[in-house]
Amino acid sequence: MAVIDSDDFVKALQDMGFDFFTGVPDTILGGIIEVLSDRRLYTPSVREDEAVAMAAGAFLGGKIPVVLMQNSGLGNAMNVLMSLHLIYRIPCLLIVSWRGFEGKDAPEHLVMGQTMPQLMDTIRIPHRTLAAETLVEDLRWTAQTFMDQRVPVALFLKKGVVKAIQP
Amino acid sequence: MQSRAQAMQALFDIVGDQPVIICNGFPSREAQKIKDRDGNFYMIGSMGVAASIGLGLALAQPDRQVVVFDGDGNVLMGMGTLATVGALRPKNLTHVVFDNEVYGTTGNQPSYSRIVRLDQVAKAAGYATVERVWEREDIIYEFKHMLANDGPHFLLIKVNEQIEDADRVALDPADLTKRFRAAVGPG
Numbered sequence: 001m002a003v004i005d006s007d008d009f010v011k012a013l014q015d016m017g018f019d020f021f022t023g024v025p026d027t028i029l030g031g032i033i034e035v036l037s038d039r040r041l042y043t044p045s046v047r048e049d050e051a052v053a054m055a056a057g058a059f060l061g062g063k064i065p066v067v068l069m070q071n072s073g074l075g076n077a078m079n080v081l082m083s084l085h086l087i088y089r090i091p092c093l094l095i096v097s098w099r100g101f102e103g104k105d106a107p108e109h110l111v112m113g114q115t116m117p118q119l120m121d122t123i124r125i126p127h128r129t130l131a132a133e134t135l136v137e138d139l140r141w142t143a144q145t146f147m148d149q150r151v152p153v154a155l156f157l158k159k160g161v162v163k164a165i166q167p
Numbered sequence: 168m169q170s171r172a173q174a175m176q177a178l179f180d181i182v183g184d185q186p187v188i189i190c191n192g193f194p195s196r197e198a199q200k201i202k203d204r205d206g207n208f209y210m211i212g213s214m215g216v217a218a219s220i221g222l223g224l225a226l227a228q229p230d231r232q233v234v235v236f237d238g239d240g241n242v243l244m245g246m247g248t249l250a251t252v253g254a255l256r257p258k259n260l261t262h263v264v265f266d267n268e269v270y271g272t273t274g275n276q277p278s279y280s281r282i283v284r285l286d287q288v289a290k291a292a293g294y295a296t297v298e299r300v301w302e303r304e305d306i307i308y309e310f311k312h313m314l315a316n317d318g319p320h321f322l323l324i325k326v327n328e329q330i331e332d333a334d335r336v337a338l339d340p341a342d343l344t345k346r347f348r349a350a351v352g353p354g
Contacts, residue, residue, distance in 0.1 A: 020227060043226060043255065046247040053216035054251075057188070057223025059229075060208065060348055065223075083212025084220075089341040 002132035004162045006031035010039070012135070013066060016143050020058040022051045023068030028097035028157055030165040033068060048073030049080045055092040056084055066093045071100070071112050071156075074119070081152055082123055091146045096152040098129070101158050113117070120154055127154035130161055157161060168301060170329035171265040172197045175236065177306050180264065182234065185261075185314070186224060186351050189236040190217035192272035198236065209336045209343060215244030220263055222252055225260040228351070232259050232314055239266040239280035246288065253293025258317040262294070263310070267322035267326050275328055280341035289321035296320040325341060 009032060021036050022043045023029070035044035055065035060148065069077070071111045074096060084090065097123035099105050100113015112119075120127045126145045129139050145153045171194065175206045179202040189195045195209035200345035221235035242249070242264055252260065268281040276343060290297040296316050298309045306324055340347065 020223075022223075044251075046251050048244075049213075049216060050219040050245065050248050050251060053213065053219035054223035054226070057220035057225075059223075059226030060186075060344070061219070061224040061351060062348075063223075063227045080213040080216055084216070086339040087212070088344045092346055131274040148229070 001127075003160065004132045004135060006035045006163050009162050010035045010041075012139055013093075017064045018066045019057065021057075021068070022054050022065070023095075024048050024051060024070070024073055025068075025100070026097040028068035028099070028159050028162075028164055028167060029068045029070070029095065031163045032095070034165055035128040048077040052077045052092060052094075053084065054081050056080075056088075056090045059090050059092060066095060068095045070097050071116050072109065074116065075112065078123065081125065085152050086124065089150040091150045092152050093142060093146060094125075094152050096154050096156050098156045098158045101161035116156070125152050126151075127156060129156040129158065132155055132161060168302060168326060171267060171326040172201060172329070172331040173266060174306055174324045174326050176201050178236075179251055181307065181310055181314070185232045185234050186347070187217070187234045188217050188221040188224065188236065190214070193330050193333065193354075194236055194238055195259055195336055197268060197331045199336055200331060200333040203346045203348050208347045209338075211336050211340060212229075212259065215241050216248070217241055218245060218248045218252065221260060222248065222255070222257065224351070225257040225302050226255070229257070229259060230260065230332065231302055231351075234314075235262045237262060237264045239264060239268060240278050242268045242285055243279055243283075244338045249289050249292040249294075250308055252319050253289070253291075254353070256293065257319055258295075260281070260319040261310075261313045261322065262289075262319065263324065265324050267328050271330055286321060286323040289323075289342055294319050294321040296306050297323075299323040299325065299344045320321045
């Protein structure tokens with residue numbers, strides 16, 4: 001399976017216009033966060049609800065924001081996504097690591113890992129699962145959905161799709 | 168002790184073109200009644216993240232002073248954000264907290280701010296200026312001083328439990344976003 005280089009991925013996001021990056025780390029996201037931090041583009045957050053709210057503030061100020069998080073953080077962020085972003089029509093890109101995919105992970109990740117796509121469908125957040133083979137099309141869809149619907153858009157990231165620091 | 172609406176009126180008399188993020192519940196309703204303006208962002212949900220929204224805006228537009236009107240229940244819910252503000256130290260953020268020591272919008276259930284000193288938490292977190300005030304003249308003096316100097320600032324205003332008779336936020340949330348973005352601009 002082809003692996004996306006973190007540097008290329010960040011550059012692709014910047015080329016699309018994304019210019020505000022915050023989040024809470026996960027091992028799957030380590031490589032991306034390292035590149036963002038090296039380029040002084042990343043503002044760490046302490047909780048995922050704070051992160052999506054910071055992204056909302058940045059959008060109100062003219063930025064195009066990205067929030068990186070582990071899928072456990074979607075639980076923390078959900079009320080803010082539902083009672084701020086979705087009703088105020090404030091978009092952001094959520095890059096969410098898919099822990100618990102196909103049940104192969106620690107027990108704490110299994111319920112979210114199984115139900116995440118349905119949860120996002122239920123609260124009407126459009127989502128896709130990123131793959132190296134479909135990267136260009138995935139990002140094109142992301143930009144289009146972000147612009148058209150003005151809501152948070154989620155890209156799910158499975159282990160090994162973007163190069164991490166720790167294998 | 169003043170009511171929150173009285174304290175808010177004193178602050179709005181000083182606010183110029185600074186955007187103001189106002190937390191959910193009665194604070195937003197009272198702000199709409201006291202001084203509705205394009206630069207007001209009224210939250211109607213997402214309790215606990217007023218300061219996070221203000222922080223994101225302050226980082227996006229570092230040359231613009233950003234004001235947050237918050238409450239004690241809100242700060243307690245999103246207390247981690249005091250650490251984020253204290254660590255990032257945005258110079259252009261003034262975080263005002265109306266502290267009535269209760270969850271006023273839901274029926275005056277007591278909050279822990281009567282026991283835990285939120286101003287001391289903000290100070291420990293690293294806000295540049297922290298003040299706790301009760302009187303109108305002190306509110307005016309400190310708020311003016313904060314807007315004119317580098318922050319981040321934390322202004323805790325002790326207020327009574329009185330709630331102003333104020334309608335719900337009138338504008339549709341999506342229209343509020345458009346109005347606010349047009350007022351604040353892309354910086």
